Amino acid sequence: MREIHVGRIQETVRDLCIRACCELPPDVLAALEDARRREESPLGRELLGQVLENAAVASRENMPLCQDTGLAVVFVVLGQGVRLVGGDLQGAVDEGVRRGYAEGYLRKSVVRDPIFARGNTGDNTPASVYVEVVPGDDLRIVVLPKGAGSENMGALKMLVPADGPDGIRKFVVETVERAGPNPCPPIIVGVGVGGMMERATLLAKKALLRTVGAPNPDPAVADLERAILSDINSLGIGPQGLGGRVTALAVHIETWPTHIAAMPVAVNLQCWAARHAEAVL
Template identity: 55%
Template sequence: MREIKQEDIIQAVKTLCIEANYQLPQDVRNAIDQASQIEDGQLAKQTLSILKENAKMAQSLSVPICQDTGMACLFVEIGQDVHVQGSLQDALQEGVRQGYQEGYLRKSVVDDPVFDRINTKDNTPALIHYEIVEGDKLKIIVAPKGFGSENMSQVKMLKPSDGVEGIKDFVLKVVEEAGPNACPPMVIGVGIGGSFDYVTYLAKKAMLRDIGTHHNDLRYQQLEEELLEKINQLGIGPAGYGGKTTALSLNIETYPTHIAGMPVAVSICCHVARHKEVIL
């Protein structure tokens, strides 16, 4: 049994919160570069150029890439041979609190979702997803999720008879309705299967995959490629000004489901698809 100190977890999460908001991942940078090469419209090219410059300045000046520094979503893989000294839950939340305080990141979490809506002033509580895995490591991914794009995400309980075409129609409908509101170019995660609650987790998890990676099933890989192509044919373009780059990527995650259902969720993130990870 390997022991991990609570303080090491706090420090790691604090650092991840700050870096995820200051640094655009390299795969996203590369995708924006590639998009700039295929765009032929002046406005689309100019918009992508501004996005690249913004990301460069944010990293060099140590300031957030976007004013919406998100609600912290944590994906935690716990090795079954790991023992945490102290409360893991408390350590993760404290890391978020310190990261948002010390990184001068905007605090956007309110305590009650309907009536009081009073800001908690430290961006906690974070949303935490746990998964128990083999081994003696602790993997933590911090993904700050802005709500301009989060509000554009949707879930639908399709019927098995809706088939693949029903999935395609729903995904395209969600992206078309999002339009410029999701601050394209987007990074899109699609979850298929599981249940009403689990499919949204799959969609979020799909967004964490590196751009250019694919589902390990060739049929879903082809569906990823087809959907991305159709989305970019919508003409929404960078920042909604028109163009060939409405989305930088679309990844699918799947899970077995009930014989009577086919849940589908679409999780949308703007080009600021921020996430950082660490393995302790």
């Protein structure tokens, strides 16, 4: 067994929270540069220019790109040869989030009671932690600070087998159309198909972590991604919803085996500030 002290997890999560909120990954920046070249609307190009300038200022000054520094969604891929010592995993991640959000001057956006009091927890905890146990003795941590502007525009639908790929296409495009300017386009569209409803939503979220525009390895799924992207970019929504050709930078579909009677489809929208950062211990 390889021992990892949870103090290292704390430290890593702290750093990843700050880095994710202040610095866009290179593939996201490249996709935005490409969008600015392709956009036909002059206002759209100018808005994408502001988006890129904002990213440059944020990176240079180590300042959050967007004031909604999100709820910290944390994926932990834990090698089964690892033994954690010195504390518990959720506690370590939360301590990392607490420190990252305080020391990075990030906004605290979590309320304890979602229905009634809605009091702010004051330190952005608890994080939403998902653990996957895999062979090996590495520990991989991915932090995805997710804002509510784009998250609120997502949707889940329990399609049935007879709906087929066209049903998926129609539902995803309708979801993006209904979202309009609200999720801060150009967006990345994460789609999860299969499993039961909880699996579909988690797949849709994980789809946001894929390198922007990288196709699904299954050619049929990749074709569906291209078809949906083309539909979406014909909607006219454009950068910031103020009209244009580039409404989405990419559509990423992830699939999973499902029940003979089911075809759940989840759509998770990601604003252009597609923030995430990862580290391997």
